[in-house]
Amino acid sequence: MTIQNPIPTTARPDFHRVHNGTKAPLQFTGAEYDARIAGLRAIMAEAGVSAAVLTSMHNVSYYSGFTYCSFGRPYALVVTDTQVVTISAGIDAGQPWRRSHGDAITYTDWTRDNFWRAVAHVAGTGAVVGFEGDHLTLDQHRKLLTFLSPSQVLDIAPTTMRQRMHKSAAELELIRAGAAVADVGGYAIRDAVRVGTREIDVAMAGRDAMELGIARRFPEAEYRDTWVWFQSGLNTDGAHNPVTSRKLEHGDILSLNTFPMISGYYTALERTMFVGEVDDASLAVWQANVAAHEYGMSLLKPGATCAEVTHAINDFLADRGLLQYRTFGYGHSFGVLSHYYGREAGLELREDVDTVIEPGMVISMEPMLTLPQGAPGAGGYREHDILIITEDGAEDITKYPYGPDFNVVG
Secondary structure: OOEEOOOOOOOOOOEEEEOOOOOOOOOOOHHHHHHHHHHHHHHHHHHOOOEEEEOOHHHHHHHHOOOOOOOOOOOEEEEOOOOEEEEEEHHHOOHHHHOOOOEEEEEOOOOOOHHHHHHHHHHOOOOEEEEOOOOOOHHHHHHHHHHHOOOEEEEOHHHHHHHHHOOOHHHHHHHHHHHHHHHHHHHHHHHHOOOOOEHHHHHHHHHHHHHHHHHHHOOOOOOOOOEEEEEEHHHHHOOOOOOOOOEOOOOOEEEEEEEOEEOOEEOOEEEEEEEOOOOHHHHHHHHHHHHHHHHHHHHOOOOOEHHHHHHHHHHHHHHOOOHHHEOOOOOEEOEEOEOOOOOOOOOEOOOOOOOEOOOOOEEEEOOEEEEOOOOOOOEEEEOEEEEEEOOOOEEEOOOOOOOHHHHEEO
16 A cells, blocks of 8 residues: 555544556546536635635546545535545545545544634635535534634535536446436336235346446446336335335336446436236226326437426326325436436426526436325326437437336236
């Protein structure tokens, strides 16, 4: 191990640099990260911020390439007009430096709050500090004030989110690849559906297919947190219900949900399925939700607002007597760690989001209807495609088919 500024083994520093090995290839080029940092520094300059202390998993990953795993420990990326430094826990050794664009400092556990001592070492004291108001806890905010003694603190989370909402060409390429991997998982799940098979076995088939696909296409990537939600019967009523050991039965409604992550970037595929056959009541609801899905996708184009799209789909479902079965928004942004570990809440298809949809944004269309147990057609119906907004419309990058013609299986 090569350690910058070597220290005697008897010393217990608050922080140090652990530059072990050589820099690993990241998911994007150095020029891509330089452009992101330049965008951040423009945000800082406009707000009068001299040091940005970013603590969320998504912002640290977006600006540095390092996707941390906190296990209850704090992490940060500190950006000034001359420095870009990740602040990481000693348990990670040299990985934060190898897997980041820029410098890296490791804080030790010898003394409580060495994290903030390391942050102050880079950010300085008395500065105008930008932080993430939607991530920093009250306790950590108090420590920021104590250790950095800032002249002013400003919440830059909304402006960094807006930067992340507009994807570069390199991001779009990776997101397209992720959507293709999600499709691979969908086909593997479809092949695994059989009467008597457990949800967990079907889910593992999809997960394994995606992880192998990512490893083949991206041999230098980090492999983590690719997974499947696969639900059956009553368990389909919630979009994020966990997988169980329930065995599939003939006539079951199924929900296919694949979520590959490639070096910090999530994509997703979600489809309604049935085992063997679908009854008339369920078919009617399914077809209506597919129609809402297609209608919603047709509305995603530059100039429309998220709220306008949402209200239009609401009206579509209300005309068919189904709006009362909708439980959440119709779609959201995709990008770094979105939507699982961090969300770009400014780009969501909800009534209370007035964001104008623009070229370069990436957004899902995913209407879901949930009919309660005992009602004709009971269950959760959901379709999900990812679309890239273009200059004159949208490109659907999800290719796995939706609807009854392809998804009554087993």
